[in-house]
Amino acid sequence: MNTELTSSSTLRTSVAAPALAILGSARSEGNTARALQRLFESLPCEVVDLNQVRIAPFSYSQQYSDDDFIGIIEQMVEAPLIVFATPVYWYSYSAPMKQFIDRFTDLLYSRKDLGRRLRGRKVAFLTTGYAPRPNEVIQAAFGSFCDYLGLEQVGMVYAQEGTVFYDEVPVEAVRECCKALANDS
Numbered sequence: 001m002n003t004e005l006t007s008s009s010t011l012r013t014s015v016a017a018p019a020l021a022i023l024g025s026a027r028s029e030g031n032t033a034r035a036l037q038r039l040f041e042s043l044p045c046e047v048v049d050l051n052q053v054r055i056a057p058f059s060y061s062q063q064y065s066d067d068d069f070i071g072i073i074e075q076m077v078e079a080p081l082i083v084f085a086t087p088v089y090w091y092s093y094s095a096p097m098k099q100f101i102d103r104f105t106d107l108l109y110s111r112k113d114l115g116r117r118l119r120g121r122k123v124a125f126l127t128t129g130y131a132p133r134p135n136e137v138i139q140a141a142f143g144s145f146c147d148y149l150g151l152e153q154v155g156m157v158y159a160q161e162g163t164v165f166y167d168e169v170p171v172e173a174v175r176e177c178c179k180a181l182a183n184d185s
């Protein structure tokens with residue numbers, strides 16, 4: 001990771017960088033982490049590595065002990081740009097990312113207050129996989145997730161094995177958004 005990509009294992013209620021990335025890979029220094037680093041180049045981005053925090057599986061009881069989910073959402077509501085970064089595992093999100101996304105259900109029930117504060121947040125989606133093209137199923141799922149929660153999509157980026165970007169247009173959209181937000185702050 002370069003110096004601009006700072007990790008955030010200690011959860012705080014505000015973020016200094018305009019971008020907050022949620023990294024959900026089985027390996028913290030793998031292809032998805034590398035693609036995230038390339039996406040942001042020298043732009044500041046704070047990373048929450050889901051391997052370094054505790055996200056309990058969704059529970060209908062809405063009772064969780066010793067869990068970091070709400071702390072991360074509190075960071076998110078302060079972040080001008082949120083990036084969800086996941087490898088494609090078996091045509092879907094990685095397990096850590098899916099477990100994290102399932103917990104957004106809490107924001108529709110016990111923590112509606114935080115769910116409301118997320119509405120209108122700018123979000124980007126980064127995936128990596130071995131396939132030469134992005135997986136349309138996972139991108140459609142993420143699009144529906146954003147629509148349901150009222151999140152504003154900035155771009156969906158794909159990098160085969162974390163290297164070459166499939167399409168530079170969303171890459172530029174994410175970078176431009178990050179630059180504009182950095183200038184605003």
Ligand SMILES: Cc1cc2nc3c(=O)[nH]c(=O)nc-3n(C[C@H](O)[C@H](O)[C@H](O)COP(=O)(O)O)c2cc1C
Pocket residue numbers: 025026027029030031032033087088089090091092128129130131160161162
């Ligand atoms: C369990 C597993 C399942 C995978 N399934 C797919 C898949 O369905 N489609 C695909 O394009 N790549 C698949 N891959 C390849 C990874 O998505 C790809 O190598 C990715 O860049 C790995 O990122 P990481 O290093 O952050 O884990 C799979 C890899 C693993 C380990």
